Amino acid sequence: MNKKFKLNRTNLPLWRGIAIIAGTFSFIICMLVLVNYVQINRVDPVNTGVINSLVDRLNENPNDEQLREQIREMDLLVRKAYFTNQWQIKAGGYLLLFGVIVLAIALHLFYSGKKELPQVFEKDEENIILFREKARKWIVIGGFGIVGITLFFAFLTHKELGNQFTVAASTAKVTAEQVRTQQVAEVVEVIAEVVPEKKNEEVKEIEAEVIVEKAPEKQTLPAKEEVKDAKPIETSTKYTGTYPSKEMMANFPSFRGAGGNGIAYQKNIPNEWDGASGKNILWKQPVPIQAYNSPVIWGNKLFLSGANATSREIYCYERNKGKLLWTVKVEKISGSPAESPEVTPDTGYAASTLTTDGKSVFAIFANGDVISVDMNGEKQWAKNLGVPDNHYGHSSSLLVFEDKLIVQYDQKKSGKVMALSTKSGDEIWSTPRNVRVSWASPVIVQNDGRVEVLLAADPSVASYDAQTGEELWKLDCITGEVGPSVAYQNGIVFALNEYASLVAIKPGENPEILWEAYDYLSDVPSPIAYEDLLFIVTSYGAVACYNAISGEIFWEQEFDAGFYASPILVDGKIYLMDREGVMHIFKAEKEYVSLATSALGEKSDASPAFADGKVYIRGEKNLYCIGK
Known part of the structure; x- marks a missing residue:
């Protein structure tokens, strides 16, 4: 002692x-x-x-x-x-x-x-x-x-x-x-490492195996690891099909097209129209409740949703004539909150774009309500995923993979990515995500025998097996409240966010950043990767084309209005809608070549959809069909 x-x-x-x-x-x-x-x-x-x-x-x-x-x-x-x-x-x-x-x-x-x-x-x-x-x-x-x-x-x-x-x-x-009154773009000299220049090729006919022509480079993915705190997952197996399927590519089933990667597979799309004079405007129909989600198409039907603080609705239009076929009111869902969460004017109560597999239509709203209806508007199932713990309500769009509805549910706490059964709404798999709030949407790609769900949210870009939910790889490289989805091409994932950086990622067991840039960043529009090119669109009106392999800038162009809509690549051209409702159409090439500038006649923040030689655009109040 x-x-x-x-x-x-x-x-x-x-x-x-x-x-x-x-x-x-x-x-x-x-x-x-x-x-x-x-x-x-x-x-x-x-x-x-x-x-x-x-x-x-x-x-x-x-x-x-x-x-x-x-x-x-x-x-x-x-x-x-x-x-x-x-x-x-x-x-x-x-x-x-x-x-x-x-x-x-x-x-x-x-x-x-x-x-x-x-x-x-x-x-x-x-x-x-x-x-x-x-x-x-x-x-x-x-x-x-x-x-x-x-x-x-x-x-x-x-x-x-x-x-x-x-x-x-x-x-x-x-x-x-x-100050965007003059063109300020100039072609940047290509560095020695740049891959040989490719000529634009027409998108192959769907009947001629488009998937084979556009198949990505093979990448080595890591062995399976146990996902902590997640439900038991089935053993991952090689995927023997093709994604997106021919049927998906023939339609426009989700935000930014099949798989959500910003690429459409249609042809003979018109470049010129004018909402004021009616030139090439085949029909125009009002949408009952305003929202920011984009059209999705399957066969002869087009789907939208609308919502405000008291009502949530799904709309189905006849695609060729514009007739409103049916409206479904989304109500009396078990677990749905009595009051809608507060949202920002930039998102509203129905920012998430619907998705369809040709048998059912799926919608999700700011309060966490998710619903499935058949192609005739009959309710199949509905549930509430829990009121999102963020300051603008749920905003990520939906995707379908086979019999699974993929939902990116990132929030302040308990973020996750999940797959719900398209038939019953039951949870097939759910993987926790240690991320912050985001409003980016998932992208699904096929890579080395697997189908991967690619997600971006502070602090990481991550990949999950679409069949099992298993986390395949993750790389901490992004910050902020991420709005843009990723882009994918030739085995490279591209991610960015405003006031963070643009990164090109080589996925795999040990993912790595191939290059990083800070010149042009986006807080809303998503990028497009095509062949050896990467196109970045900013909300304040600047567009830049990068060498996707080296990160060098080929050209940059400024426009009079900003952009919230994401660009879509179709038939070798990029369709980009500005916030004033003007569509800027230019070639997807390493030199900027403008093809047309076509005005809708009203403001728009929605991305366009394409089908059967026509363009479908959601304006601030109306839905438009444009064709030759």
């Missing part, structure tokens, strides 16, 4: 010294965070004033290309300032937490050593000791109070800079829209 007491007494100076160092360290971190908050409120950390000054100068001289480039560079600096601040606040918080923990441990051991043996004191000395104990108590309370205040100001710092960053970024975007 005495030996132990002596040892503890011997260590008292050590623990006291550690406590002093840890306390001093924590105090310095606190002061740095507080000073940082004051500095951010006194000095503009993202140079918003500088950007505004450049905007004013550019308004006076809109043809100044050098000034325009300065604004682009300033936008990049704004991004760097934001992410640097994020890192500083996060690092400061961890350092402060570490310092407080060390301080608490050192103080505990120090005072434990001093109380090993009882001591007898005179009354005056006892009063002094009680005073010291009270003083220490208030010092500790005050210290933790300072720590709490510091963390509060750290949050305010992060929020304040985030607001300033958003303002600066928005200013840069608006500036880009204001």
Whole structure:
């Protein structure tokens, strides 16, 4: 006992010294965070004033290309300032937490050593000791109070800079829209590593095995690993079919076409139309409830959904004449919340595009309601997946693989990707995802004998076996609330998000980034990969074509209005709808060649659908059929 007491007494100076160092360290971190908050409120950390000054100068001289480039560079600096601040606040918080923990441990051991043996004191000395104990108590309370205040100001710092960053970024975007009066694209010299130039080839006839012509390069995928916390999964086997199937490719069954990869397989699509004069407008029909989802097509039927805070509906139109065949009201679903969640104006209550397998139509809404109806509008099954824990409701679109309805259900907590039975709605498999909120949609591709579901959400791009839900590979490479879906071509996955980066990923057991770029990023439209080309569309109106192999920019083009709709590749051409309802059609080549600019006559944020030589577009209020 005495030996132990002596040892503890011997260590008292050590623990006291550690406590002093840890306390001093924590105090310095606190002061740095507080000073940082004051500095951010006194000095503009993202140079918003500088950007505004450049905007004013550019308004006076809109043809100044050098000034325009300065604004682009300033936008990049704004991004760097934001992410640097994020890192500083996060690092400061961890350092402060570490310092407080060390301080608490050192103080505990120090005072434990001093109380090993009882001591007898005179009354005056006892009063002094009680005073010291009270003083220490208030010092500790005050210290933790300072720590709490510091963390509060750290949050305010992060929020304040985030607001300033958003303002600066928005200013840069608006500036880009204001000055797009001249073509600024130029062809970039191809580097030596670029693959040989390919000539555009017509998409093969569906009856002539399109899949074989467009088959991706083979990739080695990892051996199966157990998915933690997921339901038991069946043994993965090689997929002997072809995806997407000929039948899917002959139709337009989901958001961005068959498999969700942004490629349509139709031909003889018109380039020119005019909503005002009615040129090439075959029919126009109103949609009862406005929404942002895009048309899907199977056979002679076209499907949409609409929703507001009180109603959710599915619509079926006769594709050739535009007659509204039936409407299904989505109501009285078990587990559905009494009130709809709050959503943002950019998403609404029915942002998710439907999907169909030709036998049933599947829809999902912002509140987590998912429903299946047959092709005649008869309800087959419905369920609620749980109200999404995010700030805009569920927004990811649906896909079908064989008898499975694939749902990407990313949210703040308990995110997952799941497969529901198309016949019953029962869960076939479900795989947990440690990701943050996203509104990106899944993409399904066939690769090396497997069919993979590709998903993107902060912090990772990941692949799952469509048959079993098994996670095949994952790579942490993306940040923010991810909106764009991925693109896939020739064994390479492309992912991006605004204020993050554009990455080209080689999938496999050890996935790796082939190249990374920061020039053009998207927060809404999804990219398209075609042959050795990658097309990026931004919401503020810029479009860029990259070499998909090396990451070099072939061309860049700016337009008068921004884009929310995703581009679709069809018959060697890209159809891109801007927010004013103008379709920009250009060749999918390494040089920018505009084919037509056709106005719908009303605003639109929906991606087009294609079938039988016709284009189908959802406007702000109406549905259009365009043909020759």
